Amino acid sequence: MHSYNEESSKNYLSAISRLKLLEEGTSKIISDEIEAANLDWRNFSYSEYVSQGVYSLSLLSSDGDGSNTLIKDCKPKPTEVLNKLPKTAEILNNLGLDFMWARLNLLGPNACLWEHRDYSELDNREKLRLHIPVKTNDNAYLILEGKKVHLHKDGLWKLNPADFVHGAVNEGEDRIHIVLDCYVNDNLRNLIKDEYLDESWLADLKKPTTADFNDKLINALRLYQGDRKRDAEELLLRTYYHFNHQEGGSLDLVREMYHLLGKKEEVNLWESRKTRFLKQETYENLTAAAV
Ligand SMILES: [Fe+2]
Structure with a gap:
């Protein structure tokens, strides 16, 4: 020990x-x-x-x-x-x-x-x-x-x-x-x-339970359906500051929200963001996003 x-x-x-x-x-x-x-x-x-x-x-x-x-x-x-x-x-x-x-x-x-x-x-x-x-x-x-x-x-x-x-x-x-x-x-x-x-x-930080995450997802879906897409994503991304996630856990939650909504393009976007944020970014992607 x-x-x-x-x-x-x-x-x-x-x-x-x-x-x-x-x-x-x-x-x-x-x-x-x-x-x-x-x-x-x-x-x-x-x-x-x-x-x-x-x-x-x-x-x-x-x-x-x-x-x-x-x-x-x-x-x-x-x-x-x-x-x-x-x-x-x-x-x-x-x-x-x-x-x-x-x-x-x-x-x-x-x-x-x-x-x-x-x-x-x-x-x-x-x-x-x-x-x-x-x-x-x-x-x-x-x-x-x-x-x-x-x-x-x-x-x-x-x-x-x-x-x-x-x-x-x-x-x-x-x-x-x-x-x-x-x-x-x-x-x-x-x-x-x-x-x-x-x-x-x-x-x-607190170890999250499944109930913690389900609760956040329900709240995020409500925000999304109230036309507050950015707030919905941020609510899930901000879980990183309060829970001891597995690596990429906050990004996975956003992807999961879009999966539940059946938004395939957004699922792919967040999958690719997860790869870029955590593993491999390129200067070209950063330059394009910074414009
Ligand atoms: Fe950094």
Whole structure:
């Protein structure tokens, strides 16, 4: 039993960890700078992957354009957004990381990212995603491996977004994170040696019963029949934040709703989304959906 617990917490550490504590007040310095810059936030490029209320801007991008937020392998250039944020630029510079891309991601109240993996459309250079929470609240979570975890301020966090299915939900006021996609270099390897995760930061999600899912499906069907198709889909996708599903379980529920409705095209669409979200995405699909 003991070794099983150790094994499972070790597994969780490879999914998410705090790499280091940043100097106290770092998040506030960045947050104040962002607020003063009065940024022109853009809709999140990965529109199929998110609810309403998710916005993004690039700090480092392939062409130096802050509105270009569809990531790809590159040696990035500073954007006009980063040029407005000199203190933030200095904080990022001092990390000594090999950046592929850097974004600001904003989740408004109740905004979320559906369950997915990242990077399957990219090349196979070793990379990891780091987060610096800039502005956050106790009800903003990442979800992975059937648990929810709040990333606290003044921390540099590591997420392994390719190997672990994850999602995010913000049940409070606006949440802003800096999201850094990094090629793994010696500095990052050294940071990982000191990574840390406190068990008290993790909360277990409920194991769902068949009755739980039937209940959600009945409610979703009612919404669909009341001409609220998007709300019906979202009700089912949001089960990811409250239940410890099997992988792809929230996407399967949407497919199941359309199966019950006899909507074959929608069944196929959600089957293909499940494959793209969890296994294999392409840059072409993302570009087409982002228009
Ligand atoms: Fe992700």
